[in-house]
Amino acid sequence: MTLLLDNRQRAMLAEMGVRTDFLPAAPSDAIATRAPAEVAPASAQRVDTLAQAATPPAPSIPLAQAQPLASLASTAVSELGWEALEQSVRACQACGLCKTRKNTVFGVGAPAAGPGLAPRADWLIVGEAPGENEDLQGEPFVGQAGRLLDNMLKAMGLSRRAQGAPQDSVYILNVLKCRPPGNRNPQPEELLQCAPFLERQVALLQPKIIVAMGRFAVQSLLKDSVPQVESIPLGKLRGQIYNYRGIPVVVTYHPAYLLRSLAEKAKAWADLCLALGRARRPQD
Numbered sequence: 001m002t003l004l005l006d007n008r009q010r011a012m013l014a015e016m017g018v019r020t021d022f023l024p025a026a027p028s029d030a031i032a033t034r035a036p037a038e039v040a041p042a043s044a045q046r047v048d049t050l051a052q053a054a055t056p057p058a059p060s061i062p063l064a065q066a067q068p069l070a071s072l073a074s075t076a077v078s079e080l081g082w083e084a085l086e087q088s089v090r091a092c093q094a095c096g097l098c099k100t101r102k103n104t105v106f107g108v109g110a111p112a113a114g115p116g117l118a119p120r121a122d123w124l125i126v127g128e129a130p131g132e133n134e135d136l137q138g139e140p141f142v143g144q145a146g147r148l149l150d151n152m153l154k155a156m157g158l159s160r161r162a163q164g165a166p167q168d169s170v171y172i173l174n175v176l177k178c179r180p181p182g183n184r185n186p187q188p189e190e191l192l193q194c195a196p197f198l199e200r201q202v203a204l205l206q207p208k209i210i211v212a213m214g215r216f217a218v219q220s221l222l223k224d225s226v227p228q229v230e231s232i233p234l235g236k237l238r239g240q241i242y243n244y245r246g247i248p249v250v251v252t253y254h255p256a257y258l259l260r261s262l263a264e265k266a267k268a269w270a271d272l273c274l275a276l277g278r279a280r281r282p283q284d
């Protein structure tokens with residue numbers, strides 16, 4: 001599939017620090033993306049460690065081996081509506097992060113489709129965990145990384161503030177709803193405890209496509225469909241379309257990591273082109 005870049009998108013990419021001259025380019029003004037290899041479902045950095053995402057096997061995160069603390073009743077969560085889900089997150093004490101958080105960070109983006117209903121957004125961006133600013137403001141992806149994400153979205157014609165049609169709208173959330181102290185990596189048991197909230201958010205949002213940003217987001221979404229995903233470097237997972245509960249998933253780097261690496265910004269843009277191509281494809 002070929003995606004044409006207009007001047008506005010080029011300007012946004014320049015703002016992102018992506019040099020369009022060395023992007024994989026088709027003749028004239030086009031960016032060619034390779035045809036996505038779809039991965040059939042098997043059944044579906046943090047700032048301080050994001051650099052590891054591109055390096056050979058990151059330390060293993062044995063999500064599958066982690067024992068749930070069994071304090072969060074996932075069956076109950078799976079029946080909650082959007083507003084009740086948000087309240088449930090706000091009140092959650094299922095893991096130790098509740099003791100140090102200032103705010104829970106539920107998500108942000110398109111407005112609710114109606115009273116008590118989930119937002120209508122075709123795009124779901126899934127990050128990792130709140131950092132200091134996110135914890136203070138109760139919103140994901142704020143600060144420098146958030147601005148970069150907003151520019152990436154603008155380059156695609158999308159916005160977290162879009163009020164209009166679902167295809168232009170985005171919802172943004174993290175796999176963990178509370179900040180790990182000192183921006184340390186999320187622990188497997190924390191990810192496990194928080195997973196029912198993510199699952200329910202995705203079930204209610206029903207986006208057309210999910211973009212997983214960063215190692216822990218990728219592992220959380222692909223742990224059931226990609227064997228030993230925790231031992232595969234993020235760079236090796238890129239370029240394919242995966243599946244999370246029937247929804248296509250594209251893997252890319254976390255914006256906080258991209259702030260440190262110009263070369264990876266170009267790769268991230270290629271990932272977004274892959275996602276755009278999949279999102280625009282007629283429904284199967």
Ligand code: SF4
Pocket residue numbers: 072089092093094095096097098104176177178190193194
């Ligand atoms: S991180 Fe998730 S599971 Fe832990 S207290 Fe916060 S909302 Fe609950």
